[in-house]
Amino acid sequence: MSSAEGTTAPAVLSANRISKSFGEIPVLFSIDFDIKPGEVHAIIGENGAGKSTLIKILSGIEQPTSGSITYDGETVTLPPDGKAEAMGIVLIHQELNLAEHLTASESIFLGRELKRFGFLDLGAMRSKAAELMDTLHVRVDPDDRIGTLSVADKQMVEIAKAISRDARVLIMDEPTAVLSVSETQTLFEQIRRLTARGVAVIFISHKLDEIMELADRVTVLRDGQLIATVGTESLTPDSIAQMMVGRELSNLYPPKHEPDVDAPVVLGVRNLTAKGVKDISFDLKRGEILGFAGLIGSGRTAVAEAIVGLSHRTGGDITLDGKPVNFTQVAQSVDAGLAYMTKDRKGKGLLLNMGLRPNLTLLTLNKHIKAGFLDSSSEERALERAVRRFDIRARDASVAVGRLSGGNQQKLMLGKTMESEPDIIIMDEPTRGIDVGTKQQIYHIIAALAAEGKSIILISSEMQEVIGLSHRVVVMREGRLTGVLEGAEITEAEIMRYAAGIKSGNDERISA
Amino acid sequence: MSVSAPDIPAKPKRGFRLDLKTVGPLLALALLVLLGISLNENFLSYNNLTNVLARSSFIGIIAIGATFVITAGGLDLSVGSMAAVIAGVMIMVMNWLIPTMGIGWGVVIAGMATGILLGGVAGVFNGTMITRGRIEAFIVTLGTMGIFRSLVTFLADGGTLSLNFQVADVYRPVYYAGLLGVPWPIIVFALVAIGGEVVMRYTAFGRYCAAIGSNEQVARYSSINVDNVRLMTYILQGVLVGVAVLLYVPRLGSASSTTGVLWELEAIAGVIIGGTTLKGGYGRIWGTVVGVVILGLIGNILNLQSLISPYLNGAFQGVIIILAVLLQRGRKNA
Numbered sequence: 001m002s003s004a005e006g007t008t009a010p011a012v013l014s015a016n017r018i019s020k021s022f023g024e025i026p027v028l029f030s031i032d033f034d035i036k037p038g039e040v041h042a043i044i045g046e047n048g049a050g051k052s053t054l055i056k057i058l059s060g061i062e063q064p065t066s067g068s069i070t071y072d073g074e075t076v077t078l079p080p081d082g083k084a085e086a087m088g089i090v091l092i093h094q095e096l097n098l099a100e101h102l103t104a105s106e107s108i109f110l111g112r113e114l115k116r117f118g119f120l121d122l123g124a125m126r127s128k129a130a131e132l133m134d135t136l137h138v139r140v141d142p143d144d145r146i147g148t149l150s151v152a153d154k155q156m157v158e159i160a161k162a163i164s165r166d167a168r169v170l171i172m173d174e175p176t177a178v179l180s181v182s183e184t185q186t187l188f189e190q191i192r193r194l195t196a197r198g199v200a201v202i203f204i205s206h207k208l209d210e211i212m213e214l215a216d217r218v219t220v221l222r223d224g225q226l227i228a229t230v231g232t233e234s235l236t237p238d239s240i241a242q243m244m245v246g247r248e249l250s251n252l253y254p255p256k257h258e259p260d261v262d263a264p265v266v267l268g269v270r271n272l273t274a275k276g277v278k279d280i281s282f283d284l285k286r287g288e289i290l291g292f293a294g295l296i297g298s299g300r301t302a303v304a305e306a307i308v309g310l311s312h313r314t315g316g317d318i319t320l321d322g323k324p325v326n327f328t329q330v331a332q333s334v335d336a337g338l339a340y341m342t343k344d345r346k347g348k349g350l351l352l353n354m355g356l357r358p359n360l361t362l363l364t365l366n367k368h369i370k371a372g373f374l375d376s377s378s379e380e381r382a383l384e385r386a387v388r389r390f391d392i393r394a395r396d397a398s399v400a401v402g403r404l405s406g407g408n409q410q411k412l413m414l415g416k417t418m419e420s421e422p423d424i425i426i427m428d429e430p431t432r433g434i435d436v437g438t439k440q441q442i443y444h445i446i447a448a449l450a451a452e453g454k455s456i457i458l459i460s461s462e463m464q465e466v467i468g469l470s471h472r473v474v475v476m477r478e479g480r481l482t483g484v485l486e487g488a489e490i491t492e493a494e495i496m497r498y499a500a501g502i503k504s505g506n507d508e509r510i511s512a
Numbered sequence: 513m514s515v516s517a518p519d520i521p522a523k524p525k526r527g528f529r530l531d532l533k534t535v536g537p538l539l540a541l542a543l544l545v546l547l548g549i550s551l552n553e554n555f556l557s558y559n560n561l562t563n564v565l566a567r568s569s570f571i572g573i574i575a576i577g578a579t580f581v582i583t584a585g586g587l588d589l590s591v592g593s594m595a596a597v598i599a600g601v602m603i604m605v606m607n608w609l610i611p612t613m614g615i616g617w618g619v620v621i622a623g624m625a626t627g628i629l630l631g632g633v634a635g636v637f638n639g640t641m642i643t644r645g646r647i648e649a650f651i652v653t654l655g656t657m658g659i660f661r662s663l664v665t666f667l668a669d670g671g672t673l674s675l676n677f678q679v680a681d682v683y684r685p686v687y688y689a690g691l692l693g694v695p696w697p698i699i700v701f702a703l704v705a706i707g708g709e710v711v712m713r714y715t716a717f718g719r720y721c722a723a724i725g726s727n728e729q730v731a732r733y734s735s736i737n738v739d740n741v742r743l744m745t746y747i748l749q750g751v752l753v754g755v756a757v758l759l760y761v762p763r764l765g766s767a768s769s770t771t772g773v774l775w776e777l778e779a780i781a782g783v784i785i786g787g788t789t790l791k792g793g794y795g796r797i798w799g800t801v802v803g804v805v806i807l808g809l810i811g812n813i814l815n816l817q818s819l820i821s822p823y824l825n826g827a828f829q830g831v832i833i834i835l836a837v838l839l840q841r842g843r844k845n846a
């Protein structure tokens with residue numbers, strides 16, 4: 001999709017034999033990387049491979065331990081603290097970086113406020129922001145506070161902010177991890193518009209189909225080593241995956257074992273009404289994986305939070321093993337064997353300033369108390385188990401969780417949830433930011449849990465994941481349940497029909 | 513990878529700086545001791561040291577409570593006024609009990625119990641307003657700071673409340689005597705500090721405090737009863753103010769509207785110098801102990817020398833606080 005001159009022109013930004021260590025720990029080994037004007041260059045690799053670290057070096061936020069950076073043909077030392085933005089290198093972080101209390105328009109113009117006669121020109125900033133949002137097809141008002149936006153909208157504000165900065169090199173760390181399919185398409189449109197203007201785009205994603213669609217070249221990292229840089233046309237998703245994990249990846253999804261027809265209903269929800277959701281009814285059977293599909297913002301998370309007592313239920317009934325329950329505190333639902341894993345790992349899932357151990361055991365600290373005191377060796381054992389089971393890769397267990405790679409944070413959160421040994425697990429976007437190899441592991445873990453007789457509600461915006469794992473799929477739209485699909489009906493087209501509101505209503509199917 | 517990454521450029525020296533942050537307070541303390549020794553040979557004398565430590569123990573005990581409050585992301589500005597009103601009421605209760613109970617330990621013990629109970633009640637009040645009333649801790653405790661201060665002024669009718677001389681005589685040893693030559697206030701301070709360190713590090717409560725201060729949402733999603741834990745920190749703070757006061761009352765045997773003025777600031781300063789982060793999420797009790805002792809030593813050293821006016825005490829303390837926070841800055845999110 002790049003113009004011809006894109007491939008022949010000299011590189012605008014390149015890294016030459018870059019190595020990086022944090023303290024004693026080497027993270028990148030002699031990496032060569034370059035990006036040409038008008039090109040989309042994707043970086044892929046397993047969790048913790050060093051992708052985020054590489055682009056932090058390319059944008060000056062981290063300094064390489066050795067090696068050099070060339071920008072516009074000159075060897076440069078990029079200024080830290082994002083000041084490289086002024087030079088035209090803009091980075092959008094993996095974890096969003098917006099100040100929660102600012103409005104969207106303040107956030108977009110932060111540090112480069114428009115002024116008139118020395119005073120802030122609020123009107124002009126607001127209308128320019130609105131214009132930007134319009135071109136991005138985002139429904140965000142310039143006056144909305146960032147804190148009130150959904151993760152996807154926050155991401156769009158970040159992108160609007162980057163676009164408004166006239167970037168020459170735009171670097172995006174997993175921008176689509178939090179976006180729905182249509183939002184991703186909008187983003188890609190913008191990226192194509194930018195590359196047509198000669199902007200160079202570096203892009204990290206774990207979604208291989210996206211990479212095939214968007215990228216001109218792909219660089220594969222594994223354990224801090226450069227494996228290859230190749231043109232996209234010579235690749236298939238399978239060959240990329242193989243390069244990434246260093247082994248063949250077959251059977252991404254484990255075979256489905258349908259739960260017994262007469263398996264008892266473990267969780268019954270009737271006419272649930274709460275903030276953001278209305279009149280939701282469904283049943284979850286023992287050993288079942290019940291997918292929840294729908295567009296982002298369709299109320300799936302709100303259903304989960306109302307069930308476990310994180311938000312107030314205004315109507316309806318919930319039964320657990322046939323007995324009515326009313327959870328008002330998360331602790332109650334955890335005690336009853338029902339655990340919810342949030343999708344917002346940074347804001348609600350993990351304590352970023354603390355180590356792996358306290359994070360893992362926070363939900364289940366009572367299990368690690370002996371005679372009133374914390375038993376740190378028991379905690380340590382739990383951590384060892386979780387590290388093994390979920391393949392959590394931290395080069396140093398005492399490191400603050402905020403310094404783990406995104407995928408490893410996700411795996412730690414999964415470990416934390418599973419520590420409570422729940423019978424029913426509600427997983428909200430469990431594979432967000434996770435590499436394909438690990439995804440496969442997690443899918444097998446989920447299937448194994450179901451085979452053991454645990455029941456799982458799988459909320460996911462990755463359609464393939466819902467289709468590949470679920471026994472039945474609940475589709476939601478604008479806070480309401482629009483359909484329950486079974487067996488052969490579970491197809492992308494059918495789910496989209498219900499999610500988009502083209503089809504709805506089959507209430508007789510609610511209970512299995 | 514984390515929001516903090518951009519503002520912490522990874523310098524090769526990072527590991528070293530981190531260490532400095534841990535040993536920083538200890539280093540400062542050692543420097544102060546060396547300075548003290550070089551200025552006055554009496555500095556290391558038994559009398560001087562027990563004197564400094566005994567005086568520091570009131571603030572110290574309060575500051576240990578404050579460490580929990582601050583670690584859990586809260587703040588209690590009312591502790592100084594709370595101390596004054598508790599001292600006032602304790603004295604009134606003891607005086608009032610003399611006709612029925614006579615002079616003796618009975619009255620003193622009743623007074624002590626009153627003090628602790630009152631502290632707990634004040635903590636319940638602060639904590640309930642903050643957690644159930646959903647009002648900022650700063651606002652609530654600023655309010656109660658004013659309320660308590662004016663209550664003690666009212667109770668003392670603008671003057672001084674004095675403990676009955678004979679009861680004061682019975683009570684005196686609690687401040688002036690001790691065990692094996694160590695005054696009681698120092699012993700109690702040490703016990704509270706050890707207990708605090710154990711609770712902070714080795715109990716679920718301590719872990720929960722840090723979790724809540726670090727990210728309240730994460731704590732809530734991790735099934736922690738955030739409101740109850742917060743409430744507990746304020747009650748603990750109140751009870752510890754009560755403990756500090758029952759050691760303080762025998763020292764002067766009186767309370768007035770100027771009792772405990774600025775104690776809240778000294779306590780908070782001690783906590784911060786000790787390395788606890790003001791915005792919560794990380795607290796260390798031993799650091800607080802060191803911080804409080806540092807503040808005490810500054811005053812003491814200024815008194816032991818003649819070059820610099822002791823009236824500059826506050827200025828030196830201020831400089832130390834600012835330095836401590838400067839040193840901490842790198843740890844903000846790490």
Ligand SMILES: Nc1ncnc2c1ncn2[C@@H]1O[C@H](COP(=O)(O)OP(=O)(O)OP(=O)(O)O)[C@@H](O)[C@H]1O
Pocket residue numbers: 022025027045046047048049050051052053054094393394395399403404405406407408433435513522
């Ligand atoms: N500031 C830091 N201090 C110490 N270690 C770090 C730091 N930043 C990153 N690391 C380590 O470097 C390695 C590479 O991390 P990086 O974030 O670059 O991975 P990634 O490829 O982006 O992974 P993911 O796909 O999970 O986002 C990880 O092991 C991580 O723990």
Ligand SMILES: [Mg+2]
Pocket residue numbers: 051052053094173405406407513
């Ligand atoms: Mg990353």
